[in-house]
Amino acid sequence: MGNQGFGIHPEIISNVACEIKDIIDLGVxxxxxxxxxxxxxxxxxxxxxxxxxxxxxxxMLATVINSIALQGALEKKGVQxxxxxxxxxxxxxxxxILRKAVKHLEKGRVVIFGAGTGNPYFTTDTAAVLRAxxxxxxxxxxxxxxxxxxxSDPVKNSDAIFxxxxxxxxxxxxxxKVMDMTAxxxxxxxxxxxxxFNLNVSGNIKNVICGKEIGTFITNxx
Numbered sequence: 001m002g003n004q005g006f007g008i009h010p011e012i013i014s015n016v017a018c019e020i021k022d023i024i025d026l027g028v029x030x031x032x033x034x035x036x037x038x039x040x041x042x043x044x045x046x047x048x049x050x051x052x053x054x055x056x057x058x059x060m061l062a063t064v065i066n067s068i069a070l071q072g073a074l075e076k077k078g079v080q081x082x083x084x085x086x087x088x089x090x091x092x093x094x095x096x097i098l099r100k101a102v103k104h105l106e107k108g109r110v111v112i113f114g115a116g117t118g119n120p121y122f123t124t125d126t127a128a129v130l131r132a133x134x135x136x137x138x139x140x141x142x143x144x145x146x147x148x149x150x151x152s153d154p155v156k157n158s159d160a161i162f163x164x165x166x167x168x169x170x171x172x173x174x175x176x177k178v179m180d181m182t183a184x185x186x187x188x189x190x191x192x193x194x195x196x197f198n199l200n201v202s203g204n205i206k207n208v209i210c211g212k213e214i215g216t217f218i219t220n221x222x
Contacts, residue, residue, distance in 0.1 A: 007038060008039075013069055017077050019206055020205065021074070021078070021079050031112070032070070032110065033128035033131055034112060034114060036063035036065070038066070056122075060116050064089070064093060067112045068114075080107075081112060084112070084114070086113070086119075086127070096113065096115075101134075111135075113128075125180035126183040129183045130186065139193045141194075147198045148162060148164075148216030149166060149178055166218055167221055168220065193218070197215025
């Protein structure tokens with residue numbers, strides 16, 4: 001949504017598409033899980049009295065809207081994509097089928113996973129770890145609006161210390177809430193490396209893919 005506070009910012013989504021194209025041009029297989037907080041955040045709506053299941057389903061639909069928008073931006077750059085949804089909506093997107101997703105990746109297509117896990121009470125962070133495990137991804141990149149993990153909130157505490165490397169257990173014990181705790185637990189169970197980094201810095205996605213030390217690296221041991 002960029003700095004507009006709501007919705008989809010054309011320039012931002014175009015920039016993200018350019019970065020993804022750069023990665024595909026390197027020969028890297030990439031799948032993406034898109035959130036929907038720029039349109040509707042289920043957990044926030046439920047805190048105001050809306051039924052949590054209904055709110056989460058609305059949030060899932062928001063992720064599909066974002067997935068279609070990203071697909072359009074990528075295809076304008078000449079990148080072949082497929083959107084797969086955890087909720088059945090065949091007129092809009094393929095249903096999530098693991099074997100089809102893997103085949104798309106093998107053919108050099110970017111697969112965009114929408115609608116989270118298809119279940120309420122699970123965040124897109126958890127969906128990302130789940131899909132990463134299913135497709136046997138080597139690493140999961142959590143692209144967000146902060147540089148990585150800090151030992152406290154850097155907005156509230158000017159002396160907050162940036163954490164370059166840490167373990168899943170430290171994240172859970174210290175409740176460093178850049179990622180959902182369920183997602184971190186699932187990643188820990190399956191030894192899936194995580195990198196949390198700032199999406200708003202141009203070139204960061206490619207730099208992380210190429211092994212530069214950007215953001216916070218989370219693994220079994222720090």
